[in-house]
Amino acid sequence: DVFANLNSVSLSYNYDNVLWGFLAPLRGTRGQIMFTKVFNLTGQDYSFSSIDVDVRHYFFLDKQYVLAFRGIGGKIMGEKKEYFRYYIGGFNTLRGHPFIEYGGTNVFLFNAEFRFTFIESIRMGWPLFLKIGNIGGVLFVDAGSAWDNTYTFMNKETGEFQDFKMDMGFGFRLTLYPIVILKLDYAWPYYYSGFGSKEIVFSLGYEF
Template sequence: MSWCTTTRRQGAFLSSWNFAVTRVERSGRANYAIGGYRLSGRFYDRVDSFFERDQVGGFVSVSYPFSTFSRLEAGTNLRRERREYDNKGVRVNGIVVSNSVSYIKDNSIWGYTGPIDGERFNITVGHTIDMQHNDVNFGTFIVDYRRYFRVSQRSTYAVRVMGKFNLGKEAFRYFMGGSWDLRLYPRYRIWGRKLFLVNNELRFPFLDRFLLGFPFGGLGFNAIRGALFVDMGQAWDRDYEFNEVLGSLGIGWRLRLGGFLVLRYEIGKRFQLRNLDSPNVHFDSGIKKAFWFGFDF
């Protein structure tokens, strides 16, 4: 159970409480989860500017394993939702239900900073509708496939192919950019209801151990890993004419601290593949750098 408040005014204290309660049952082969929540606050969308959102609802989900490596997941989320935008007024005010089904497989083998062998994929189909006023009615389709090829005992070629699509009325947008997807671009600066991404990466050992000596003692780091990468992707809306692919290429380093934190540093060039009927490549001026955190995809 968790709770918090997002109020900025004393009079709105009670109306701005947020909480979520979840119960998970894992005693049988199928795992179940049921819960309820109240989420309220002021948010910002890069396209639609500021808006107030209030949601009260509940959800149920089930996960059924076919084997150690694959499973089927399904869930339903029923909520009372209201969204009011500063520049467009009330856009959603009704009973909204979201249903989704996913098939997931993961037999990957992990190294210090991420997977080094095997494959992972997720195929999801969903639908969201406002049952009261039909203000919301859109479908969701997601494919995320990742494959890891051992080049040698300690090196891996990794590839990820991902597509995300929300089609229909009041479909929400996906955001992309940053070290977790399209590298060397500003975080979350690329958006749209349709998105595709292709990552290519050669992972290799850079330093097995790095030691720093001081008069009062020493400091050591284990498992600094390197990566050569080429990324390509784009996101767009129904109003956007798709005629350009964004890309980046470069080299990166990963340092794992403890058992849960991986620091990432990347340097390289951004480019655009323009005029897809007669493609040409344009490279941005200058070298781009990025520092962030997170395991390899």
């Protein structure tokens, strides 16, 4: 298997002055620029290079309100780059679009969220002894593209976005202590002519 013999070397620069809450950032900036070289020990030419940028910024508006922004960009280079692609779509990327629907050797992604809290915490006694905290919500906008050689922002014949994808929506967050956040998002893809059908996304994990 050619791909089982791939090895990589990465060089990155990281910056992080973020102030964290219990499970999510509150204020500050964090970013990473990473260059990766992948090579094949079998001698077959399946090597490629990639450069990736990830920048995030958080505005702490109040104890219960945070504005969060994330920008991601990436490019894969090399003669065999078509074998190694970025994918976006679905949870944590473009929530109003199907899971990993779009792929390419180039990618950019932008997410903006307004996060707020409904209830700070609920503590249950016997027999559950469960603490539920930070019952909150989020308003969001996602935008991005994944493409190969030529980027086409809009299709001139149809008058619709082509490579550019966008959605917006709202969601609910439930923190189950000590380590997990339950997320439920309702997102609508936005086309130049209007909105498409709703996507419902359920996931577990942390906020970006």
